[in-house]
Amino acid sequence: MAKTTGKRGTGGSNQIKNLEMMGLEAGRKPPQAVDIEEAVLGALLLEPNSIADVMDVLVPECFYKEANRKIFQAISALAMRHDAVDIYTVAQELRKTDDLELIGGPYYLTQLSMKIGAAAHLDYHTKILVQKYIQRELISISYEVQRDAFDDSLGVDDLLDNTQQKIFTLADRNMKRETQSVQDVINEAIADLESVQLREDGLSGVPSGYTGIDRVTLGWQASDLIILAARPSVGKTAFVLTMARNMAVDHKIPVAFFSLEMASTQLVKRLMISETGLSAEKIKGGKKLEQYEWEQLNERLNALSQAPLYIDDTPGLSIYEFRSKARRLVSSAGVKMIIIDYLQLMAGPPELKAMREQEVSAISRSLKAIAKELNVPILALSQLSRAVETRGGAKRPQLSDLRESGAIEQDADIVMFIHRPDYYGMTEDPSQVGLTDIIIAKHRNGAVCDVQMKFRNSEVRFVDVLDPALNMPPDAESRYMGSKMNRSDDMMGVSGMSGNDFADNSDFQ
Numbered sequence: 001m002a003k004t005t006g007k008r009g010t011g012g013s014n015q016i017k018n019l020e021m022m023g024l025e026a027g028r029k030p031p032q033a034v035d036i037e038e039a040v041l042g043a044l045l046l047e048p049n050s051i052a053d054v055m056d057v058l059v060p061e062c063f064y065k066e067a068n069r070k071i072f073q074a075i076s077a078l079a080m081r082h083d084a085v086d087i088y089t090v091a092q093e094l095r096k097t098d099d100l101e102l103i104g105g106p107y108y109l110t111q112l113s114m115k116i117g118a119a120a121h122l123d124y125h126t127k128i129l130v131q132k133y134i135q136r137e138l139i140s141i142s143y144e145v146q147r148d149a150f151d152d153s154l155g156v157d158d159l160l161d162n163t164q165q166k167i168f169t170l171a172d173r174n175m176k177r178e179t180q181s182v183q184d185v186i187n188e189a190i191a192d193l194e195s196v197q198l199r200e201d202g203l204s205g206v207p208s209g210y211t212g213i214d215r216v217t218l219g220w221q222a223s224d225l226i227i228l229a230a231r232p233s234v235g236k237t238a239f240v241l242t243m244a245r246n247m248a249v250d251h252k253i254p255v256a257f258f259s260l261e262m263a264s265t266q267l268v269k270r271l272m273i274s275e276t277g278l279s280a281e282k283i284k285g286g287k288k289l290e291q292y293e294w295e296q297l298n299e300r301l302n303a304l305s306q307a308p309l310y311i312d313d314t315p316g317l318s319i320y321e322f323r324s325k326a327r328r329l330v331s332s333a334g335v336k337m338i339i340i341d342y343l344q345l346m347a348g349p350p351e352l353k354a355m356r357e358q359e360v361s362a363i364s365r366s367l368k369a370i371a372k373e374l375n376v377p378i379l380a381l382s383q384l385s386r387a388v389e390t391r392g393g394a395k396r397p398q399l400s401d402l403r404e405s406g407a408i409e410q411d412a413d414i415v416m417f418i419h420r421p422d423y424y425g426m427t428e429d430p431s432q433v434g435l436t437d438i439i440i441a442k443h444r445n446g447a448v449c450d451v452q453m454k455f456r457n458s459e460v461r462f463v464d465v466l467d468p469a470l471n472m473p474p475d476a477e478s479r480y481m482g483s484k485m486n487r488s489d490d491m492m493g494v495s496g497m498s499g500n501d502f503a504d505n506s507d508f509q
Contacts, residue, residue: 031135032064036125041071042112043122048085054126062133067103087113141166164320206253206337209246211464212451220377225368227408229382230418236381240339242461245271248307254335256310260345264313274461276300318347319366330374342381361407368411399441415442
């Protein structure tokens with residue numbers, strides 16, 4: 001059954017006025033079912049125990065006739081106070097608000113209570129009222145959009161954002177998950193477990209392409225919100241871009257990459273550098289390519305050009321526009337992973353623009369809700385505060401360093417940090433340059449630990465520390481892991497990450 005929630009008792013009169021105006025223009029009546037409204041109210045007066053079945057479904061605006069809307073408000077008020085609901089108590093409640101005569105007096109309530117057969121069909125009748133309400137809301141929204149579209153003082157972007165917000169708000173009101181028995185959920189979990197057993201990679205989620213991280217997370221899980229945070233120029237974009245490439249090229253997993261900071265051509269040039277092995281200067285156009293390098297470029301980009309990787313570089317993307325695009329990509333392109341670079345550059349609800357912390361909180365909550373709705377993992381980059389750099393010791397990031405909103409920590413299923421000792425000049429051994437920790441500081445369904453990785457400066461990409469292409473000294477990992485075990489804030493060591501390449505070059509962040 002559809003669920004309609006909202007501010008009870010408000011907005012009905014304005015909606016009816018808009019509907020009546022549009023109805024006069026079109027020569028038609030707004031969608032309504034007054035006889036069903038009366039049947040539902042009669043059932044509630046006769047069978048007060050049935051009120052609980054409709055309280056989470058109906059709102060006063062579901063009733064087109066004003067008298068019926070007032071009566072339902074009175075019934076709701078009595079039910080919220082756990083008072084008895086009958087003709088006499090409802091009449092008394094309406095008398096308190098000076099609405100009894102407006103609805104037609106006790107006589108009208110008596111007439112409603114004579115709808116004896118309504119209780120048996122309450123569920124069906126309630127669905128009809130919700131349907132009519134949604135139809136009226138859509139008509140009202142379209143009227144407002146049409147009116148605003150003729151107003152040249154309104155910007156097109158604001159008009160689109162407001163329209164999307166109204167449509168999505170209505171869609172949210174109409175969404176409801178039915179309560180399930182534990183037996184149904186167990187059967188669903190067993191079916192999921194059986195499908196996981198058939199996988200050869202041993203993962204239960206979407207592989208990241210990073211063996212060390214997948215070993216801890218078992219892949220990115222559907223409906224999870226993952227936050228990757230670091231200070232500027234530490235390597236957030238390079239990390240997720242490499243991951244997106246691994247997923248799309250190596251595993252053929254459709255990935256959507258929303259870049260709010262960099263243009264799509266800049267992102268693709270980074271991918272071209274890591275994919276071809278050519279120097280950054282040549283890919284960026286600083287030096288000319290030789291003929292054999294053009295051949296190398298065309299040959300090695302073939303797999304990347306065929307990969308299911310979708311890039312959107314809309315600046316200042318609003319949460320409503322993101323939701324619309326994400327829905328379309330999941331339904332039409334089968335996207336299994338969504339990446340956002342980065343969260344603080346998104347635009348939240350217009351009414352919260354002057355309150356940055358609340359705006360970021362609203363964005364964070366919305367991202368988690370969208371991940372659940374689309375049933376795909378969403379990974380969002382986030383900035384850390386300057387507290388990391390002013391802290392003494394190893395300058396390891398912690399959850400309290402998340403910038404602008406504590407809601408990010410609360411909403412996220414996984415929070416990861418990039419920690420580069422060489423970024424802060426703490427690496428003396430040349431064999432350990434580029435080794436960095438991916439700190440999994442929060443993991444709702446698994447362990448918190450460090451994952452060791454390495455940044456390959458020449459290719460602008462990240463690889464697992466045990467990648468044979470690194471040509472690391474045989475004892476490099478053991479020495480690095482040994483130094484970690486001696487830390488006072490000892491955490492579980494799994495592997496590590498990043499590099500000394502772009503410590504002072506924000507272009508490679």
